[in-house]
Amino acid sequence: MTIQGIYEVCVGCREPISLIQYWEQFGYRIGQIGELSPESANKLYGVNSSLHSIRLYHQDADHGLIRLMVWGNPTNDGLKMSLMKAKGNRWATALTADVLNILNHAEEAEKAGLPVKYIYPQWDVIYNKERKMRPFAEPAIGVREMVLLQPLTRQFFFQRFNYNVPNYGKINEISHFKTSQITHMGIVIQDDSRETFRFYEETLGLLRVRNEEETTYESSETARQIFDLQPNERFSVTTFDDPRSSKSDWRAVRSGRLYIVRFPESIKIENCLEKAQPGCLGMSLYTYRVTEIEEYLQRVKASSAQNLTEIAYNEFGEQSFSFVAPDGYFWTLISHLQKRM
Structure with missing residues (x-):
């Protein structure tokens, strides 16, 4: 099994255009686009809302990407400009x-x-x-x-x-x-x-x-x-x-x-954990890419992580599962090798 550096920073939003323009100033560009129904989004992210996502690439980087998650019905306004502590x-x-x-x-x-x-x-x-x-x-x-x-x-x-x-x-x-x-x-x-x-x-x-x-x-x-x-x-x-x-x-x-x-x-x-998970606006999720995602699922099941989902296809057709780590942060792991065509 292998895991790489953090793959994406996911940013919840109501509309993506202004954020695409913003991240372009930092060298990002549109890469992939995908959607999930409310039922599928609830299965993977625990959010009963339609989801339209845009993955932004940065040169040839295989980590440190941006995913804009456009929620039809956001849970809350997120962290906004709250204190760092x-x-x-x-x-x-x-x-x-x-x-x-x-x-x-x-x-x-x-x-x-x-x-x-x-x-x-x-x-x-x-x-x-x-x-x-x-x-x-x-x-x-x-x-x-x-x-x-x-x-x-x-x-x-x-x-x-x-x-x-x-x-x-x-x-x-x-x-x-x-x-x-x-x-x-x-x-x-x-x-x-x-x-x-x-x-x-x-x-x-x-x-x-x-x-x-x-x-x-x-x-x-x-x-x-x-x-x-x-x-x-x-x-x-x-x-x-x-x-x-x-x-x-x-x-x-x-x-x-x-x-x-x-x-x-x-x-x-x-x-502020409730303001920093999928469905929230702003920076609300990190993802990792892994090989042998089934084995990672079993490892996480054997840990003290909570709210573990089964493997499902995400909005980009990639096998993924989500969980809440022992510290209360929501994570999603994505298969590095398998993708639905």
Whole structure:
């Protein structure tokens, strides 16, 4: 059995035209189109509504795609621009060669009175944090990372400076915002038992790369802004990769990563899980592609996952099944090999 990096970020909407135009600015293009009846959508996604979906491709990427899910009868308005410190929070991150261009648009959108929230690009050192550089004498090696929230999209963007990771994001140079496919996706959980981690590692077979790296209010100005950390609060970050990625060599890691931000159960955070599942508007579902989907179904059945469906054809004619992971997040697995003609 094999699993790859996260395949799609699915965005619920009432009409797709404006979103297609939006994602085209980030280098995406229309790929596949499909439909499901209310009965079939209810069988696979638990939503009694007609569904029309559009899969958006990004160059030749085999992961980090976008699926627009146009619901005839949406369940609710989704996460909209709620705080990041909430269970149910989903977001998508992409590499860019021009983060200031994205910032320019965010500032102009705000001036125009459009619904938008953003955090100015923050400097961060991702790798080799212990290294001390000499300003104005040596290259500054790190990233500028910004957050952009809109009613139907929750995005992070990062721009690298003075280093490269060849398999972690391929920029579409002719796109307006010079961005890559989605390189990683995030969720927020509260699970002191760490059962969630065992599920993603042992049941789904993902590669655990970063393990419980702790961030505190005192240690990170960026985390204070993004996750509204208060004094004495903290969270840890654990990441799960495509099994072909690398634990030992950061230059060999692959995109398609799942970021899990875990807050201790002692910290009070909002529960928004009902606003981040199929049927909701906005970013409401992630998918993985797998081989031997029947074996994955049996593995998930043997786990503590809930609301497991049987294998059914999705709107693109691909064998799929859905479930709710132990952390409360809804997932769909898609067969990499089998497709109904």
